[in-house]
Amino acid sequence: MSKKFKSLLSLADSGVPEEGIIRKVSRGIFSHGDDVVACSPFTLRKCLKIGNISELHDGDIVKIYPDGNIVRLWDIQSFHNCLFVTSVCNFRCVMCPQPPHGEIEKHHQDNLRILDLLEPDSVEVLAITGGEPALFPDRLVEYFDIINKKFPAAKLDVLTNGSSFSDFELAKKLALAAPLNICFCVSVHGDTPGLAESVMHAPRGWDRAMLGLNNLAKLQQKIEIRYVLTQKSVPYLKDIALFFYRNFPYVSHIALMGQEIIGLAEENYSDAWVEPTAYANDLAEAVTFLSAMGMNVSIYNIPLCILPENCHSFAVRSISDWKQNYRAECAGCEKINECCGFFTTSRNFIPKGIKPFRS
Numbered sequence: 001m002s003k004k005f006k007s008l009l010s011l012a013d014s015g016v017p018e019e020g021i022i023r024k025v026s027r028g029i030f031s032h033g034d035d036v037v038a039c040s041p042f043t044l045r046k047c048l049k050i051g052n053i054s055e056l057h058d059g060d061i062v063k064i065y066p067d068g069n070i071v072r073l074w075d076i077q078s079f080h081n082c083l084f085v086t087s088v089c090n091f092r093c094v095m096c097p098q099p100p101h102g103e104i105e106k107h108h109q110d111n112l113r114i115l116d117l118l119e120p121d122s123v124e125v126l127a128i129t130g131g132e133p134a135l136f137p138d139r140l141v142e143y144f145d146i147i148n149k150k151f152p153a154a155k156l157d158v159l160t161n162g163s164s165f166s167d168f169e170l171a172k173k174l175a176l177a178a179p180l181n182i183c184f185c186v187s188v189h190g191d192t193p194g195l196a197e198s199v200m201h202a203p204r205g206w207d208r209a210m211l212g213l214n215n216l217a218k219l220q221q222k223i224e225i226r227y228v229l230t231q232k233s234v235p236y237l238k239d240i241a242l243f244f245y246r247n248f249p250y251v252s253h254i255a256l257m258g259q260e261i262i263g264l265a266e267e268n269y270s271d272a273w274v275e276p277t278a279y280a281n282d283l284a285e286a287v288t289f290l291s292a293m294g295m296n297v298s299i300y301n302i303p304l305c306i307l308p309e310n311c312h313s314f315a316v317r318s319i320s321d322w323k324q325n326y327r328a329e330c331a332g333c334e335k336i337n338e339c340c341g342f343f344t345t346s347r348n349f350i351p352k353g354i355k356p357f358r359s
């Protein structure tokens with residue numbers, strides 16, 4: 001056991017099990033001035049060193065390990081908290097930053113513990129993610145029930161590949177249990193089965209995702225479409241914009257998203273990565289078309305200086321705060337507070353064309 005956290009670990013009252021123990025941060029924890037390791041559940045196995053323990057806030061939820069490491073599972077001051085349901089997924093998308101693994105039931109138990117520790121009405125925004133969360137519909141129903149009771153006004157995003165919702169009865173069960181302020185964020189990887197399946201590596205994955213989208217719409221659920229900009233998908237940007245406009249008039253939002261280079265995206269770098277400078281003009285054309293057609297569209301994860309000026313208003317500071325950063329080149333940039341910056345998780349995989357805005 002690490003000596004520096006001995007008194008901290010006494011909060012656990014007894015020995016800390018190998019798999020860790022979950023606690024809410026209380027004032028006592030601030031008296032420890034040593035470095036800690038903290039991260040989101042997204043990177044549970046690739047912790048990000050964030051510095052001093054004083055960076056934890058009262059009300060955060062952490063997991064304490066016997067070696068003294070602390071993993072932050074919930075940052076009470078952030079709008080980017082999520083419940084990581086499972087590592088399992090039925091797709092193998094070429095650019096997946098969170099590669100699928102075998103099932104670990106502990107994730108579910110941890111989520112229930114987090115929800116139990118959070119104070120009623122203390123949550124404004126949260127996300128449910130994986131893996132593919134809808135492969136475990138009973139878990140989702142359990143979370144929905146708790147969210148409905150403890151945080152009825154919270155905005156909830158469920159990130160999904162949509163395929164499970166092709167089963168209408170399953171979609172109906174989840175829609176009936178869903179909190180009022182839910183949005184199903186469904187990844188769509190192309191306008192044809194051939195293109196989509198070359199990205200997702202899942203036979204009939206496109207058909208099931210399309211059916212899933214239509215079932216969610218029939219059930220009057222709020223839907224966001226997410227389209228990740230990869231080497232495979234960007235040649236069809238203008239086609240995909242037309243496809244979204246013609247086929248999904250009911251979605252509330254479309255996000256066209258730059259990549260995070262980690263996990264399968266890093267493994268498949270040469271197949272997946274494309275410089276944003278290479279498609280920036282097509283992207284601008286796609287978003288201005290969708291917007292002109294009355295659709296609510298945004299650009300995620302692409303720095304402002306890479307984008308043509310006519311689409312700056314669509315760019316969102318989308319990167320979660322715990323993994324967002326800027327480069328040395330950004331020093332003095334006048335638009336730093338509007339720009340999404342970069343994924344720290346992408347490390348040295350940095351897009352070309354960074355150029356600070358200066359008067």
Ligand code: SF4
Pocket residue numbers: 303304305306326327329330333334335336339340341354355356357
């Ligand atoms: S220089 Fe940096 S902060 Fe400024 S727009 Fe480019 S990436 Fe964003």
